[in-house]
Amino acid sequence: xxxxxxxxxxxxxxxxxxxxxxxxxxxxxxxxxxxxxxxxxxxxxxxxxxxxxxxxxxxxxxxxxxxxxxxxxxxxxxxxxxxxxxxxxxxxxxxxxxxxxxxxxxxxxxxxxxxxxxxxxxxxxxxxxxxxxxxxxxxxxxxxxxxxxxxxx
Amino acid sequence: xxxxxxxxxxxxxxxxxxxxxxxxxxxxxxxxxxxxxxxxxxxxxxxxxxxxxxxxxxxxxxxxxxxxxxxxxxxxxxxxxxxxxxxxxxxxxxxxxxxxxxxxxxxxxxxxxxxxxxxxxxxxxxxxxxxxxxxxxxxxxxxxxxxxxxxxxxxxxxxxxxxxxxxxxxxxxxxxxxxxxxxxxxxxxxxxxxxxxxxxxxxxxxxxxxxxxxxxxxxxxxxxxxxxxxxxxxxxxxxxxxxxxxxxxxxxxxxxxxxxxxxxxxxxxxxxxxxxxxxxxxxxxxxxxxxxxxxxxxxxxxxxxxxxxxxxxxxxxxxxxxxxxxxxxxxxxxxxxxxxxxxxxxxxxxxxxxxxxxxxxxxxxxxxxxxxxxxxxxxxxxxxxxxxxxxx
Numbered sequence: 367x368x369x370x371x372x373x374x375x376x377x378x379x380x381x382x383x384x385x386x387x388x389x390x391x392x393x394x395x396x397x398x399x400x401x402x403x404x405x406x407x408x409x410x411x412x413x414x415x416x417x418x419x420x421x422x423x424x425x426x427x428x429x430x431x432x433x434x435x436x437x438x439x440x441x442x443x444x445x446x447x448x449x450x451x452x453x454x455x456x457x458x459x460x461x462x463x464x465x466x467x468x469x470x471x472x473x474x475x476x477x478x479x480x481x482x483x484x485x486x487x488x489x490x491x492x493x494x495x496x497x498x499x500x501x502x503x504x505x506x507x508x509x510x511x512x513x514x515x516x517x518x519x
Numbered sequence: 520x521x522x523x524x525x526x527x528x529x530x531x532x533x534x535x536x537x538x539x540x541x542x543x544x545x546x547x548x549x550x551x552x553x554x555x556x557x558x559x560x561x562x563x564x565x566x567x568x569x570x571x572x573x574x575x576x577x578x579x580x581x582x583x584x585x586x587x588x589x590x591x592x593x594x595x596x597x598x599x600x601x602x603x604x605x606x607x608x609x610x611x612x613x614x615x616x617x618x619x620x621x622x623x624x625x626x627x628x629x630x631x632x633x634x635x636x637x638x639x640x641x642x643x644x645x646x647x648x649x650x651x652x653x654x655x656x657x658x659x660x661x662x663x664x665x666x667x668x669x670x671x672x673x674x675x676x677x678x679x680x681x682x683x684x685x686x687x688x689x690x691x692x693x694x695x696x697x698x699x700x701x702x703x704x705x706x707x708x709x710x711x712x713x714x715x716x717x718x719x720x721x722x723x724x725x726x727x728x729x730x731x732x733x734x735x736x737x738x739x740x741x742x743x744x745x746x747x748x749x750x751x752x753x754x755x756x757x758x759x760x761x762x763x764x765x766x767x768x769x770x771x772x773x774x775x776x777x778x779x780x781x782x783x784x785x786x787x788x789x790x791x792x793x794x795x796x797x798x799x800x801x802x803x804x805x806x807x808x809x810x811x812x813x814x815x816x817x818x819x820x821x822x823x824x825x826x827x828x829x830x831x832x833x834x835x836x837x838x839x840x841x842x843x844x845x846x847x848x849x850x851x852x853x854x855x856x857x858x859x860x861x862x863x864x865x866x867x868x869x870x871x872x873x874x875x876x877x878x879x880x881x882x883x884x885x886x887x888x889x890x891x892x893x894x895x896x897x898x899x900x901x902x903x904x905x906x907x908x909x910x911x
Contacts (some may be wrong), residue, residue, distance in 0.1 A: 414780075415630065416605065416630075416631065416725065416780065416782070417725075417779070417780045418631060418724060418725075418780065419778055419779050419780065420780075457630075474878075474879055474880050474900060475849075475853060475854065475878075475879065475880045475881075476880070477831070477847070477849040477854065477880075477881075478849055478850075478851065478852075478853060478854075480849070481829055481849045481850065481851065482851060485828050485829060486802075486805040486806065486828060487802070487806070488781070488783065488800065488802045488806035488831055489782060489783075489831065490777060490779055490780060490781040490782065490783065490802060491779055491780045491782070492779055493779075507777050507779055507802060508749070508776070508777035508778040508779035509778035509779060
């Protein structure tokens with residue numbers, strides 16, 4: 367038992383070291399990302415390098431998530447290519463949100479991933495997709511106001 | 520022993536992780552050149568295409584309407600960073616004496632910063648002048664999303680998105696939404712550019728500026744602006760190349776509120792009769808491409824929805840009573856290039872028709888007119904395509 371636990375620790379270390387480094391998001395990963403959570407809400411914070419509003423939006427969402435850690439699962443999803451992961455990680459780190467689970471697009475056609483995530487989203491950023499345990503989803507484009515943030519938990 | 524096993528896993532697990540990453544198709548695929556490109560057809564029917572690769576704006580031409588393209592000529596001999604994705608793309612225009620003018624935006628070190636660059640060829644694209652920076656302001660801030668057109672007198676009119684007023688307001692702790700649009704004119708074929716003039720404050724910071732020529736031979740601009748609290752509707756202005764004051768007027772009234780980056784500029788084509796045919800995008804309820812005829816200061820006339828869910832990046836062209844609208848339509852499989860045509864000057868449009876498809880990434884389509892025929896320049900990751908609009 368102890369031996370197993372000890373073995374598990376080093377296995378997890380590389381994962382911990384990857385915090386902030388975005389994990390590739392392929393088309394086939396999208397259904398898993400959209401699956402309703404067992405309870406509470408999963409929030410996809412879609413952001414991009416060329417978006418002056420995105421980092422402050424991520425910060426506001428992270429603050430909300432920290433206030434409701436059991437109800438909200440928050441994932442930062444960059445619409446830029448995962449091949450830009452160094453730049454993405456730097457930006458997340460500078461904004462102080464690099465502890466969030468993080469994904470980045472890995473598809474030859476980013477617009478296709480946009481469409482698969484939400485056909486009613488035209489790629490404008492920031493975009494917040496809220497997926498609730500009851501299967502309902504809602505999307506909000508643009509920087510979240512305090513009033514809109516309050517509707518998430 | 521336990522320690523040794525644990526250490527072994529420490530060493531092996533990252534290798535497994537790296538291997539897994541390496542096998543991901545998105546990871547192993549080399550990143551291709553950015554797809555931002557522009558094209559133009561000259562009076563002799565030669566197609567010219569500019570895009571960017573390896574730090575160079577490259578120029579290619581075709582004498583068989585895009586079936587084969589020439590070897591590329593480097594516009595900037597010395598490599599430099601170039602914006603060529605999304606709403607940023609190198610531009611090409613013709614001078615009145617056959618000159619080729621090329622502009623682009625150059626990223627600087629900090630995020631969202633840039634300089635607007637320009638070079639010209641007076642020998643049919645064989646050689647280009649050393650690039651110049653168009654604006655006189657050299658602060659390391661946003662000057663990008665360049666737009667370029669040549670007016671009836673051969674003057675080069677440039678416009679771009681510029682954050683100098685945002686920077687100044689921020690320094691004074693004053694609120695300022697978005698960015699400004701500045702414009703500059705060259706009356707000597709691109710050797711020098713005038714001191715820049717501000718067209719408007721508080722415009723959208725990430726959407727391309729559309730340009731078209733008025734019947735009077737001036738260049739008009741149509742762009743996404745900001746009204747009130749982040750209402751991102753569009754404005755129209757004539758960019759007078761002389762000293763006349765510049766006046767921008769609100770021209771769309773969808774009231775799309777977004778504190779964000781639509782990355783989605785409009786399209787404009789002006790008929791010989793002065794009718795301002797426009798296409799634009801908003802996503803108040805869902806992604807929607809609109810067509811309308813601009814009446815600056817008032818709501819557009821003949822306004823109609825062209826396409827919705829999955830539709831993006833429309834362009835418009837007009838020749839006499841015929842109006843073409845093209846756009847990208849994305850679906851789960853890839854992208855389709857769509858067309859709707861009007862034969863009655865834009866009062867009504869026929870059904871949408873797919874004129875090309877791509878499983879690869881695509882850039883925004885651009886309509887080109889030649890002898891009253893319309894073609895679509897469509898850059899894809901699989902190569903540049905010139906797509907005719909006529910039904911087969």
